[in-house]
Structure formats: C-alpha cells, structure tokens
Amino acid sequence: MRRRVAIVGAGMTYFRSMQPLTPQELIFEAVRKCMDDCGLTLRDVEAVVAGSAPDAFDGYHHKGLLSSEAVDCLGRAFSRIYVGGGTGVGVAVAGWWHIASGVYDRVLLVAWEKMSHPYPHAQPLFRTIFDPVLEQPLGPNLIWIFALEMRRYMEMHRIGKELIAEVAVKNKGNALDHPYAQLGAKITVEDVLKSPVLVWPVNRLDISPTSDGAVALMLASGEEARKITDTPVWLDGVGACLDSQFWTNRDLGYPYYVYLAAQQAYRMAGITNPLKQIDVFEPYDPFTYKELHHLDALLGKPGLAPKLLAEGQLERDGDHPTSPSGGLLGVGNPIAAAGLMKVAELYWQLSGRAGRRQVPNAYVGVAQAWGDLMQVGQVVVCRV
Amino acid sequence: MSIESFYEYPAGIALSIFLQGLREGKLIASRCGKCNTSHIPPRSYCAKCLNPINDFHEITGLGFVETFTCSHISLDGSQAQPVTWVYVRFEGVEGGLLHRLDPSVAPEKALKVRPVYHGERIGSILDIKWFTKAE
Numbered sequence: 212m213r214r215r216v217a218i219v220g221a222g223m224t225y226f227r228s229m230q231p232l233t234p235q236e237l238i239f240e241a242v243r244k245c246m247d248d249c250g251l252t253l254r255d256v257e258a259v260v261a262g263s264a265p266d267a268f269d270g271y272h273h274k275g276l277l278s279s280e281a282v283d284c285l286g287r288a289f290s291r292i293y294v295g296g297g298t299g300v301g302v303a304v305a306g307w308w309h310i311a312s313g314v315y316d317r318v319l320l321v322a323w324e325k326m327s328h329p330y331p332h333a334q335p336l337f338r339t340i341f342d343p344v345l346e347q348p349l350g351p352n353l354i355w356i357f358a359l360e361m362r363r364y365m366e367m368h369r370i371g372k373e374l375i376a377e378v379a380v381k382n383k384g385n386a387l388d389h390p391y392a393q394l395g396a397k398i399t400v401e402d403v404l405k406s407p408v409l410v411w412p413v414n415r416l417d418i419s420p421t422s423d424g425a426v427a428l429m430l431a432s433g434e435e436a437r438k439i440t441d442t443p444v445w446l447d448g449v450g451a452c453l454d455s456q457f458w459t460n461r462d463l464g465y466p467y468y469v470y471l472a473a474q475q476a477y478r479m480a481g482i483t484n485p486l487k488q489i490d491v492f493e494p495y496d497p498f499t500y501k502e503l504h505h506l507d508a509l510l511g512k513p514g515l516a517p518k519l520l521a522e523g524q525l526e527r528d529g530d531h532p533t534s535p536s537g538g539l540l541g542v543g544n545p546i547a548a549a550g551l552m553k554v555a556e557l558y559w560q561l562s563g564r565a566g567r568r569q570v571p572n573a574y575v576g577v578a579q580a581w582g583d584l585m586q587v588g589q590v591v592v593c594r595v
Numbered sequence: 596m597s598i599e600s601f602y603e604y605p606a607g608i609a610l611s612i613f614l615q616g617l618r619e620g621k622l623i624a625s626r627c628g629k630c631n632t633s634h635i636p637p638r639s640y641c642a643k644c645l646n647p648i649n650d651f652h653e654i655t656g657l658g659f660v661e662t663f664t665c666s667h668i669s670l671d672g673s674q675a676q677p678v679t680w681v682y683v684r685f686e687g688v689e690g691g692l693l694h695r696l697d698p699s700v701a702p703e704k705a706l707k708v709r710p711v712y713h714g715e716r717i718g719s720i721l722d723i724k725w726f727t728k729a730e
C-alpha cells in the first residue's frame with residue numbers, strides 16, 4: 212500500500228556565478244543547513260537521491276560520486292536521477308518513490324550544479340543535446356530551440372513580447388526578497404525589450420543566468436515526519452512523463468507532456484480544479500515565456516497564463532501567485548539545483564517560513580520542471 | 596583540462612537512406628505498413644505500432660514554415676551575423692526539418708518553401724544549402 216510522504220527540512224546555498232567552491236563544498240553546505248533545519252544527523256538518513264545535470268559541465272564522469280562524501284554515503288542506498296532540466300523536481304519525484312513504496316523512512320535529496328567549470332562558457336556543451344546526424348552539423352546553439360518555441364507560442368495566443376517581458380519584471384522583483392538570489396532586481400519591460408537580441412525573439416533579459424549552487428531536502432514517511440516536526444509539508448502528488456526525443460513531432464505551442472505529468476500528480480493529490488485548489492505555483496522559468504507555457508499546462512488551459520499575467524494575478528499578492536521565489540530568472544539557474552529550489556520554495560511557503568516572500572493563505576502548491584530537448588515533465592503537489 | 600575525443604555516429608538504416616536521397620537531390624520519407632503514417636526524417640520503425648518499416652519514398656520537397664527564429668549569436672554565444680532558421684513541415688507527413696532560410700527571403704508563418712541543393716553533394720544535411728520561397 213502507498214504511504215504518505217512529507218518534506219521535513221530544507222537548505223540551500225547562494226546561487227552565484229563562478230563560486231570559488233567545489234561541488235562537494237556546495238553540497239556540504241546545503242546538506243548541513245537542511246539537517247540543521249530538521250534537527251536530524253546524517254546517521255538518520257537511510258537513502259540518498261542525488262541530481263545533477265550533464266557530466267560535461269564538470270568534465271568529470273559519474274559525477275554523482277561528488278556528493279558521496281558530503282552526504283556520508285557509506286552504508287546507504289544512493290541513486291542519481293538525470294532528466295535534463297527536469298532533474299531537480301525529478302529528484303523529489305524519485306525520493307517520493309523511495310518512501311511511498313515502503314522501502315525507506317528517511318531519504319535525503321540533494322541537487323547541485325557547477326556551470327562555471329567549462330571555459331569560456333557552458334553554452335557550446337548544449338550543442339550535444341541535438342541530433343548528431345541531422346541537427347548538429349547546422350551548428351545549433353541552445354537558444355534556437357527556445358526561440359522557435361517562443362515564436363510559435365506568441366503566434367498561437369497572439370501575445371507580444373511586451374507582455375512576456377512582464378514575467379522577467381515580476382520574477383526578478385520577487386527575487387529581491389530571496390536571501391540566496393543571484394539576480395534580484397527592479398527592472399522594467401523596456402529594460403527587457405532593449406536588452407540585446409540573442410536569438411530572436413529571445414533577448415538577453417528573457418533568459419535565466421547560469422549559476423553554481425546546491426539545494427537539499429529531507430523527506431520522511433508520515434509516521435517519522437510527525438516525530439521530526441510539527442509542521443510537515445506533505446508531498447501528496449507526483450507526476451513524471453517523457454515525450455518523444457524528436458521535438459519535430461510536437462506542436463511547440465503547448466507542452467502536452469507537462470500537462471500529462473500534472474494530471475498524474477493531481478489525480479494522486481485529489482486536485483480537480485488546479486486554478487481554484489492551488490494557492491502557489493512554481494512553474495519552471497528558464498526563459499520568460501516558459502513560465503507561461505508551463506503554467507498553461509499546469510492549469511490544463513492553453514492561453515490562460517498570459518491572461519492571468521496581464522491581469523496582475525500572478526503577482527505574489529495576486530489571486531494565483533506564480534514563482535513567488537523569484538524563479539530561475541531571479542534566483543538563478545544552476546540547473547538541477549534550480550528545480551529542487553522550486554520544491555524547497557513550496558516547503559517554505561506552505562510551512563510559513565518564506566519570510567518577506569510569504570504568500571498569504573498558502574495551503575497547496577505545485578512545482579514543475581522541464582528538460583532535455585523539450586520533452587520532460589516533472590511535477591509535484593504539496594500541501595499542509 | 597580539455598577532453599579530446601572525436602565521435603562517429605552511424606546514421607543507421609533509415610537515415611542512411613535519407614542521406615543517400617539528399618546526395619541525389621531528393622527528400623525521402625518513411626511509411627509504416629500498418630498505420631500508413633509517413634515520417635520525415637524517415638524512421639526504421641513505427642513508434643506507434645512497434646512495426647519495422649521497409650517502405651521509403653520520395654516526397655515533393657514542397658514544404659511550409661511552421662516556426663522560425665533569427666540567431667544573432669554563434670555556437671559559443673558570441674555575437675555573429677544574423678542567420679534565419681526555419682522549421683519546415685510537409686503536407687501529409689509527420690515530423691519536419693530544421694534548416695537555414697535563403698537570406699533574400701523574409702520569414703513568415705506558413706511560407707511555402709523548397710530546398711535548394713548544393714551542386715556537389717556528399718550525403719549530408721548540409722547538401723541542402725537552405726530552403727527558399729517556393730513560387
């Protein structure tokens with residue numbers, strides 16, 4: 212029989228570019244803060260689920276091992292989850308499997324990224340996500356695929372760049388209240404539109420920054436959670452799905468694979484009307500339009516997110532607060548860590564620990580990440 | 596530290612036929628014998644039916660622009676001459692091709708396009724110079 216799973220602690224490092232710390236040191240810091248938060252020691256951990264993006268960023272293979280000492284792996288089960296940009300939330304989904312299955316009671320999740328290792332930039336490494344025979348010879352950079360999708364999305368719902376730029380304004384503004392954020396700022400729509408065009412219609416300020424950082428969460432079975440804390444945040448729904456490797460087979464205007472992952476999580480958590488029943492949304496926002504694109508799928512209504520944005524409903528004090536953390540655009544995008552940061556934000560928001568970012572009346576939240584070449588959907592639903 | 600390694604990828608059954616087609620100045624699609632779905636680039640199996648595919652056929656080459664972008668940066672992220680890239684689909688065929696657009700043509704949604712081939716061809720996606728407006 213499936214068991215209930217709770218988040219009982221969280222910790223994270225600063226998200227910064229070019230941190231003069233090793234991956235192990237970043238992981239150690241996040242794990243130590245997480246253990247302090249829940250009052251456990253590593254001796255209490257039965258299994259570790261770790262997540263980090265491609266080995267190519269570190270130039271070091273089987274880099275899951277980098278976390279093995281900082282999480283004191285001796286005598287514990289360890290697995291590394293990798294689903295591209297979806298990894299961070301994928302780690303939480305896999306952690307849920309560990310406990311819901313009845314195999315473990317206390318599972319540590321850790322996700323990290325050091326994107327500043329490759330010199331001069333991580334950008335060329337992303338070329339290897341494209342098909343080697345038909346696409347790599349064209350010399351694609353990562354942003355192409357987003358640009359093709361963004362234009363299709365703008366066309367599908369007849370929305371302009373002015374509206375989409377509001378996502379950057381909102382998220383960077385929200386990040387001003389996040390103590391670990393890299394790019395919190397007060398900016399205007401005009402700042403976004405006037406920033407350099409990189410791959411039209413994507414401008415520089417439409418993109419989240421590359422970053423270094425780590426996040427750790429502690430999961431426990433229901434019975435254990437009540438012993439550890441008075442304020443568990445329940446991980447009541449998880450969903451994960453992939454679409455075909457071939458992005459050319461999809462309508463880029465709607466991420467159906469995210470919709471299906473959300474529906475799995477909602478079914479498990481008893482959510483039938485996400486717009487009414489969910490108080491906090493943390494959709495994956497590596498690019499401005501992606502927040503809207505993903506929120507459409509989380510709501511199951513193509514084109515609804517831009518309308519809510521235009522009405523100001525996605526603000527922290529609006530009816531449907533979205534990325535109150537500041538998201539990847541504001542807090543930063545150390546890939547796997549950024550996804551798990553979104554789950555940590557639900558933990559902080561729903562347990563009333565979000566400080567100046569606190570959303571009033573937050574009881575149910577959804578976090579989502581997406582990745583690979585436009586085909587990974589990873590979703591978790593939390594409640595108190 | 597740098598990793599020095601070259602990679603060789605086999606094109607496999609279906610893409611070898613596709614690349615041979617490009618060498619001859621043709622676009623080749625696959626067709627599943629069970630569900631009759633055509634696909635470009637061609638596939639050696641049908642993911643819907645889990646059926647092996649042996650039917651490869653030439654398509655007209657007349658396609659339309661599904662979406663497009665204009666890149667102002669190079670592979671390493673540095674500034675570069677703008678290049679327009681189009682994602683081209685073909686009527687009645689699933690999938691599509693990513694390629695350059697003829698710089699003398701303005702991109703627009705649903706623009707009808709056709710491939711322009713280089714004179715000398717070696718069996719590569721780069722045997723197509725770019726797609727241009729089809730009259």
Ligand SMILES: [Zn+2]
Nearest residue numbers: 627630641644
């Ligand atoms: Zn078939």
